[in-house]
Amino acid sequence: MEISQQTREFIRSHRTDDVRDLALHAKRTPDLDLPWALDQIAGWQTARTKLPQWADTDGIIYPPHLSMEQCSSEPTARYKAELATRLMASDGAPAQSDIAAHAQSEQSDEPHDTTISTTTADTAAPDVASAAPRRGRLIDLTGGFGVDFSTMARNFAQAVYVERQPDLCDIARHNLDLLGLGDAQVVNADAASFLATAEDADIIVIDPARRDEHGGRTFAIADCTPDILGMLDLLTAKAGHVLVKLSPMLDWHKAVEDCRGTVREVHIVAVANECKELLLVLRGQPDAVPVEDVTVTVHCVNITARGTERFTVVADAAGVHAVGTARHPDDAATCAANAESVNANAVCTDSTDGEPVAEGGPTGNAVGNPGNHADDGLPFRYLYEPNAAIMKAGCFAALSSAFRVPQLAPNSHLFISDTSVEGFPGRAFRVATVMTMGKKDLKRGLSGLTHANIATRNFPMSVSQLRGRLKLQDGGDAYLFATTDRDDRRIIIRATHL
The missing domain is CATH 3.40.50.150 (Vaccinia Virus protein VP39)
Known part of the structure; x- marks a missing residue:
């Protein structure tokens, strides 16, 4: 490709500048191919985060925006x-x-x-x-x-x-x-x-x-x-x-x-x-x-800075079976495969209706209706949120069986336990308190909070609506999960990320 020296120098001098501003104010000259230069600057800026090794390679030519948007x-x-x-x-x-x-x-x-x-x-x-x-x-x-x-x-x-x-x-x-x-x-x-x-x-x-x-x-x-x-x-x-x-x-x-x-x-x-x-x-x-x-093997994969979370199920005529789960920090497997299988009547679905629910957890309490613990009064101590790949796959019953963590409720897609579960493919939280939507309960449960990270699961209000109702700013170390429990009660779980 023939690229003029002036065009090369323009790209090199302006590759961190705002592309829209350059399009409006850059000086046009006969030897400067400005549209092509702007494509290269925009492409390199995208590659810095999406394709860092490409961005570090001198001479790479980038395509127009749509191809950059669609590439892996x-x-x-x-x-x-x-x-x-x-x-x-x-x-x-x-x-x-x-x-x-x-x-x-x-x-x-x-x-x-x-x-x-x-x-x-x-x-x-x-x-x-x-x-x-x-x-x-x-x-x-x-x-x-x-x-x-x-x-x-x-x-x-x-x-x-x-x-x-x-x-x-x-x-x-x-x-x-x-x-x-x-x-x-x-x-x-x-x-x-x-x-x-x-x-x-x-x-x-x-x-x-x-x-x-x-x-x-x-x-x-x-x-x-x-x-x-x-x-x-x-x-x-x-x-x-x-x-x-x-x-x-x-x-x-x-x-x-x-x-x-x-x-x-x-x-x-x-x-x-x-x-x-x-x-x-x-x-x-x-x-x-x-x-x-x-027989179809479904691999749920979440690539993170800490490693790769993997959860695998096999779907066949008999049902859905969890065949493996592992976290691979720095590409080294550290968790053994789990060979638990789900009841043959289980269905792998990403629907929120009729999701099979494991009826017992490590404590033997029914899902969403566990008894309070004598020492802290909490119905459960740990909360787990599956990663986005598992949420997309919808194999919640298989996940519940593989990690022996019951679902909080059929449509919550949140899991609970009394003791910490290692290697869960998603986020884990230590529960501080569980509150209802009553004014007194909210005042008690939210005491001292000015900021919180809020998520809603099977809850009648959006995050923005709930944030306005609770008068909390975004951010901080506290996490609030608003959901509906198995007894159809609206609850908010306050927790800290592990």
Whole structure:
């Protein structure tokens, strides 16, 4: 790409400045490509937090805002790379040397194929690949900005980036060179037409655009582009595993149903307790097995600064079974897997109606109606709030069984215990007091408070309404959970974060 020296200097001098202010007040000159420079400044500013290793790499070219908005973050890209590596290992794909991989890429007859060469050292790229030989063949049918592709490609002997937008292909050629992926193939083609003539792959990745022709957001699989449901037969025939990235707003049950018996794994991925991605792993031919007879493993993952929280359930015709839970601080597993299973009649659902409730806890008290403790008068001492991935999955009965913590009430999605439970995938709190909404009880329970962090669960008032009613400012060390207990009483739980 030809970039004038003046444009480079403008970007370097103003990359921390406000882009809107620059657009209004920057001096225009013939040698300055201002629109392109503003895209680069805005892209770098986004990358500082979303893609810090990319932001630290000199010379990276950023696409327009929409592509930056839609691309994965580094944590979610690493997660997908690890997932792809595990799927490959489960298939036992043969290792190939880099020389053999390069020879195969030279002989490839993919349509519209462009092979990139580079001698740039792989020093600034995300460190996902291990020292093991690279294996298998990866095809990313919706390459986009290339964050997912560049992270996953390091573990494959062959990697093919496919993108229908020529400008994004040009950016990918440039950036992959800088990132040490010069042996990757960049193909400017439509996903469906490319797939029709492509060689088989071990992993195919597809991330359909979730915008309609007018730029509006879409969430249902059928409304996305390319048409994954129309490509199911070809996708599953061409690859050992198909990894589909979808909007976290989508109901995963509906996604599994739409994919007609091909879904083997569901991954709900949150970062810092905010759901970011819904991933499906497809395998097998559509309609070969009735949807109700397919076993689906649901992985709830929350990537945090302290480590990665994981909770896994298996949903099959017999019910939902909690098969594993762990926290991995600094990527090292420290919690043993839990093999508790839920009653066969349990249902994994993200509905708030009719959620199965574990009837007893560590103390043997009924959920939401435990007896007061003689020493402190509290009905329960600890409160647990599941992370965002589990909230999205809705497998609350499985969580209750796995950690032996009863739900406070069927629709509260809060859990309680008398003793501290280690490794719960979410936030844990020490209860200070439990109060009703009566004036005297509120005065007692809120004594000394001027600030509080307020959350509502199955409660008739919003957070802002409740904050106004209680006359409390936001923040501080106190947490208030307003909810409805099992006896249909409105209560507020005051607690401190552990």
